[in-house]
């Protein structure tokens with residue numbers, strides 16, 4: 001939007017109120033936060049400016065090059081990115097800090113990050129009080145010896161999404177397979193793995209089918225279990241522009257997130273001054289009630305004759321079975337399972353019918369459940385019933401929270417997929433082996449939660465991690481710590497210190513690595529709309545930090561020198577050329593060289609013209625039976641939620657959108673009154689796994705449901721196969737708890 005347009009065509013009907021910039025309201029103060037970020041980066045203002053104006057954002061996966069994206073005119077910037085900037089301008093800490101780790105125990109992730117960048121290779125043996133400085137050569141020799149001495153099935157490699165580029169994921173994926181290691185996994189496992197499973201089975205492709213431009217052009221956006229106001233802030237600007245064009249917004253979530261009710265878009269004059277009402281309907285589904293809700297909505301669409309019969313007949317399969325199964329499912333029972341009343345369901349269906357299709361957006365509220373893949377399939381059913389794929393203004397969007405997760409899985413840094421998303425089976429492994437010139441494991445490896453369980457059983461000899469913090473992101477942190485302590489050799493390569501590094505082991509090695517901006521030759525990320533975006537090298541030396549793609553190649557060359565020709569990329573431009581060859585989906589990546597260069601695989605839409613990349617060429621409906629859930633008397637379901645944070649990095653002690661502190665136990669006022677509780681009371685939640693003490697915070701929630709922040713609430717979450725979605729292995733980040741006064 002140009003400046004002139006900023007002052008024309010205002011929509012008072014969308015205004016949140018008359019107070020300028022929502023003064024006095026519970027809302028973020030974006031301008032103050034910008035000033036804070038500028039101050040925090042005062043030691044390297046020039047470098048910070050370069051990162052902002054030339055780099056591809058290392059925050060969420062909306063994607064931006066410099067300060068501009070491919071969806072809107074004007075500036076694309078948010079406070080999440082500004083807060084991450086500190087990681088890119090920090091100086092290395094003195095390794096003496098780690099000579100006695102006892103002093104660091106109990107520090108929060110934020111306090112550890114505030115120490116500065118990890119700048120030197122370090123090593124600590126069991127019984128030693130802390131880490132000692134070692135050379136890169138010693139550190140890599142230790143890792144190489146560990147890998148040489150361990151059977152590949154007793155080795156695991158985990159990659160987080162911390163700004164890691166496609167080039168690094170690819171190098172890691174190839175290196176692991178060259179060493180016979182099948183157990184390589186990435187952060188996508190604990191977020192959108194069920195979307196990958198559900199979408200591949202139904203529409204044949206594990207990615208967003210539309211583009212962010214379709215959000216702006218949508219007649220209706222349905223937000224399922226997602227809160228972009230916190231997690232992808234600039235998405236709210238897209239929604240604002242969409243609403244100016246008449247777009248309706250439905251929020252399907254237990255809690256009407258305040259930022260989805262109204263939001264002040266800081267870079268738009270009208271919205272910054274008056275705020276914008278961001279949604280038209282809230283569907284307060286119970287946690288885990290999404291499958292029943294999707295079934296109920298489809299049943300009503302059918303009853304109202306609002307299905308796109310032609311699209312269904314010409315381009316899909318399985319509808320007759322779904323139709324028959326839904327006929328057997330009692331609507332009142334579905335509503336009871338969903339926790340939604342009939343009028344609200346009808347209002348939702350009215351929106352779908354009026355729009356004739358929608359952009360369906362979802363994230364962890366759908367995917368971090370035991371029946372998450374069913375939830376995804378339920379949403380796909382609704383989209384297919386309306387012919388809502390492959391055309392402008394509609395689509396399926398599993399919105400990604402991190403700039404690395406889409407590319408990580410597509411580069412094959414995934415236990416259940418080879419590069420290009422190919423299944424791990426003998427046929428595809430053999431094809432890849434011909435391409436790469438060495439044998440490739442042909443069975444899926446351990447997923448992230450399975451790695452920790454293997455470690456706990458004593459079945460892992462080497463755990464090699466790039467970033468991440470299993471202590472934060474996986475259920476039952478005490479069990480995770482005990483498991484990590486059992487691994488004979490752990491290697492953590494990262495840009496900062498994390499609490500898992502402090503867990504004692506026989507041998508723990510820390511490797512300092514470059515950020516995506518410092519990385520030699522720059523690198524690419526893949527955004528949530530499948531856009532491969534180039535971020536140039538912004539040279540900066542931080543201690544002895546090295547580019548990760550070189551680290552992976554170095555390790556393989558030490559262990560299997562015969563493979564040196566396959567791991568001797570002279571530059572990462574050569575690496576990109578290899579990716580283009582091995583992953584045809586990524587054709588064009590080899591041409592990217594400067595800020596703003598990008599290529600969107602698949603184009604604006606996938607499945608255009610109703611042509612689905614499934615074996616039959618048709619989109620598949622799924623007949624789904626919602627799970628029955630019985631809550632013991634007096635018990636509650638607690639779900640984990642995000643506040644002002646990026647991944648597990650907490651960026652504010654109080655969420656500016658909700659006003660909730662990190663220890664908030666959000667509970668409905670009616671439930672609180674039944675328990676004799678009031679705002680500010682201290683309570684203890686008790687699950688079969690652990691206890692959690694927090695502060696009562698009142699919020700409108702479905703009866704007998706609670707919300708606590710993630711990762712703090714993970715002490716309540718159970719680990720183990722029975723607490724995971726069976727196909728994708730994503731943990732169920734919900735628990736049944738009792739509530740008592742603390």
Ligand code: SF4
Nearest residue numbers: 057059060063078234
């Ligand atoms: S919305 Fe996401 S991609 Fe855009 S600036 Fe913020 S964190 Fe970066």
